[in-house]
Amino acid sequence: MTTQTVVPQRVWTIRPRSTPALATIAAAALIGYLLVGLFGPLLIDYDPVATSVADRLLPPGAVTKDGAVALLGTDGAGRDMLGQLVYGARTSIIVGVSVVATCLVIGLGFGTLAGYLSGWTDVAISRLIDILMAFPGILLAVVIAGLFDRGILVVVLSLSVAGWVAFARLARGLTFSLRERPWVDAARLVGVPTPLMIVRHIIPFVIGPITALATTEFAGAVLTEAGLSFLGLGLPPSAVSWGQAIANGRDYLDTAWWISAIPGLALTGLVVSTGLLGDHLTQRLGARR
Amino acid sequence: MLLKRLRHTAVAAAVSLSLAITAGCTTTSGGTADDANLPQDLVVAAQFPIENLDPHGAAALDNGTQVAAKAIFSALVRTTGPGKFEGVLAESWKANENATQWTFTLREGVKFSDGTPVTSADVVASFQRVVTLKGAMASNFSTHQAAAPDARTVTITAKNPDPALLGKLGTFYVTPAAQDKSGWDKPVGSGPFLVEQFTPGQSLKLTANPGYFGGKPTLERLDIRSIGEMAARLTALKTGEVDLTWTVPDDQLPGLRSSPDLVVENVNSNSVLTMWMNSSSKGLTNPAVRRAMWQAVDFATIIKSLYPETGKVADSVVGPAVLGYAAQTPVKYDPAAAKAALDAAGWDYNQTVRFQFSQPQFQQFTDAVASDLAKIGVKVTPLQKESAVFLQDLLALNWDLNIQQLGTSGFDAATNLGRLYTCAAKRMGYCNPTLDGLLSQAGSTSDTAKRQSLYAQANKIIWDDAVGMYPMFVQTPYIRNKSVQGFTLPVDATPDFSTVRIGSAGK
DSSP states (O other): OTTOOOOOOOSOSSOOOOOHHHHHHHHHHHHHHHHHHHHHHHHSOOOSSOOOGGGTTOOTTEEOTTSOEETTOBOTTSOBHHHHHHHHHHHHHHHHHHHHHHHHHHHHHHHHHHHHHOHHHHHHHHHHHHHHHHSOHHHHHHHHHHHSOSOHHHHHHHHHHHHHHHHHHHHHHHHHHHTTSHHHHHHHHHTOOHHHHIIIIIHHHHHHHHHHHHHHHHHHHHHHHHHHHHTTOSSOTTSOOHHHHHHHTGGGTTTOTHHHHHHHHHHHHHHHHHHHHHHHHHHHHHHOO | OHHHHHHHHHHHHHHHHHHHHHHHHHHHHHOOOOGGGSOOEEEEEESSOOOOOOTTSTTTTSHHHHHHHHHHSEESEEEEETTEEEESSEEEEEEOTTSSEEEEEEOTTOBOTTSOBOOHHHHHHHHHHHHHHTOTTGGGGTTEEEEEEETTEEEEEESSOOTTHHHHHTTOEEOOTTOSSSOTTSOOOOSSEEEEEEETTTEEEEEEOTTOTTOOOSOSEEEEEEOOOHHHHHHHHHHTSOOEEEOOOGGGHHHHHTSTTEEEEEEEEEEEEEEEBOTTSTTTTSHHHHHHHHHTSOHHHHHHHHOTTTEEEOOSSSOTTSBTOOOOOOOOOOHHHHHHHHHHHTOOTTOEEEEEEOOGGGHHHHHHHHHHHHHTTOEEEEEEOOHHHHHHHHHTTOOSEEOEEEOOGGGBGGGTHHHHSSTTTOSSSOOOHHHHHHHHHHHTOOOHHHHHHHHHHHHHHHHHTTSEEEEEEEEEEEEEETTEESOOOOSSSOOOOTTOEEOOTTO
C-alpha cells in the first residue's frame, strides 16, 4: 500500500514528448506573454470604445491618417490590432489566473477533505464531482454566462463552476494514499487537529501535482474564455478579449486576415506553451512526493 | 497506429475529393443547357429572420414577415413606385370626392389555398383583425371602418379624408375570416406560394400554389432561410447553396462582383437609417441635448468609410422619392458646439446611453457612433439584442438610442411620419401637439400639393427637434446567382418571387 504510486491524470491523450529544452522554450514564451500582459498596457495606449472608421481594415504596417504606424493593422472599425493583442493578453491572463486560483482553492479544499475524512464526507463530495463531471463543462459555462449580464466576474464564475472538479479529484486521490503514510499516522497519534493536519502534513505533498495540473487548467480557462467571448457571451465589448477580436474578423477572413489570424495565433501560442510547460511539470512534480 | 489510420483517411479523402472534382467538371462542361429540366428550386437568404407569419399582429411590418406575407398572401393593392399602385385582389377601386370612402371591387374567382373563395367578408375580417390586434399597422387605420356591401365589394370608410389609403394598404394582406387565432405556423393564403414548413427565425419552406389566380409560379419550391452570420451567408451564396440575398456590407461587394456566377445590383430604397432618441428618457427630453448628440457624430466620415457604395448622407426624415420629402438643413459635425450645448443643458456625463440594435450589420456603425460620442464625454453602451427582444424593448421604450433602417411603405409619409410620430403612437417618447395637428391635417387632406407642404412642415419639426438622428439614405444591394432569372428589383424591400424562374447560368 505504501509503495503505491499515483499516476497523474492525463489531460491529453496524445502528447508530444516533453523535453527540458522544449519546456524552457515554453516557459520563456509564457514569461513573454506575462510581460506583455503586465507591462504592455503601460506602454501602449488603447481604448476599445474609440474607433477610427477612416483607418479601417488597414494591413499590418500601414500608416493611419494621424501618422501613426499600425504595426499589426486595424480591424473593421479602425481599431489598432496591436493594442487589442496587448490588452487581450492582459485580459486572458487575468481570467486564466483568477479561474485557476478559484478552482485550486475550492478543489484542494474539497479534495483533501474528502480524501482525509473519507466516509460520508467523501461520498457526498465524490458524488458532487461525478455529477459535475457528467455535465459538459463548456455547456455549463455557456448557460451560466448567458444567464447574467456580461462581465469578468461572471466569466470567472462560469468557468470555475466545473473547473475545480479536476483539482478535487487529484487532491482526493493523493490524500487517500498520503493519509496512510507513517508521518501522518505519527501526527495523528500526537493529536494534531484535522485542519492543521491537512494544512501541514497533507497539502505540502499534494501541491506539486496540483501545480502541474494548474498549468494545463490555465490553458483550458484561457481557451474557454476566448470561446465564450467569441460567442458574445463572455466579456462585455468594453473589455478587450482575443475571442472578441477573432469574432470581429470573421467577415473579413478572405480580405483582412490579420483581424482574426493575429489574436488566433497569440491564443494558440499561449495555450500550446502552457500545455508544454504543464506536461513537463507533470513529469517532474507528478512523481515527487 | 493512429498515424497509419490517419494516413489512410487522408488518402481516402483525397481520392473522393478528386473524384468529386472530376464529376463536377463533367456536369459543367458536358451538361446541356436545357432550362426545362432544371429543378425550379430557389433558396433565398433573407436579410431579416422571419419570426412570425401573422401579417396583422405586432410583427406585421417586420421586413421578414412582409417578405413571407408577399409570397403566401395577397394584398388588395401593391405599390409599384411613388404614387403608383397595381391591383392584386382588387380589380378596381375608387374614392369618393373627399377621399373619406374608398370602394374596392374584388377580382373574381380568386380562391384561398384551401379551396374557399376570397370574399369581401374575408377582407373585412382581416381589416378588423389588424385594428383589434393593435399591431404595428393599426395606427394607420385608427378611425377606419371596413364593410362588405356584397361578396365582391369592400368599402373602407374613414372619419377624415384619407388620400394615402392605397399606400397604407400595400402592406395589408388578406387572410381567411375563419383563421383568427390558431394555425399561424401554416396559414392559408391566396398568394403564389403555400407554406410547407415554418421554423420561426430559421426557415420558411414554400411550394408553388397551383391555384394561384395569377397562374402557377414557375418555381416549384422556395426556401427562405435566415443566415445571421454574414460570412456564412456569403459563403453559401458563393458555393451556390443560396441563390439570392440582399443587404450585404459594402466591404463584401467588390469580392462578390468578381465572382463570375453572381450578379450584384443596387436598388434605391426609400429607407432611411433612423436613430431615434428616446425623448422620454432621462436627459434626452431636452431637444437641445438631442441636437447636440447628433452634432457630435461625424456621420459624413462614418458613411464614407462604412457605406462608400450604398450610403448617402440624408437630408430628410423620409427618402427623396417619398411624398412628404423636403430637404432640411444638414446637421454639421461640430463636437465643440455639441459639448458646449450639453454643458449648457446640464447633461449628466455619468449617465450611460443604452444604444440598442438588432442586426449585426449595424455593429460597426454603432461602435463608431459610440466612439464619437465618447470623444465629448458621453458614455454609450451598444447593446445588440436578439430581434424578438429588440422589438419588445423597442415598443416598451426600454432604450435611449435605437438604430433601424426605416422604409416608407407606399411612398407616402402617412405610413411613416403619420404612423410613428404622433403622441398616441408612443414610439420614441416624443409628443408634440403642433406636430400631431400637422400630421392629422396632412393625413386627412385630399389635395396632394397641400399634403406635401404639410408633411414638409412635419419633416422640419421632427428634424429640427432631433426626434432622432437621420444620418443616411440607404441603397439595397441584391446579389443573385446568374441562374436566377425574371427577378425584378423590389422598390419596397419585399421581393416578389412569383415571376422568378431558374435558368441556366450566364443567360
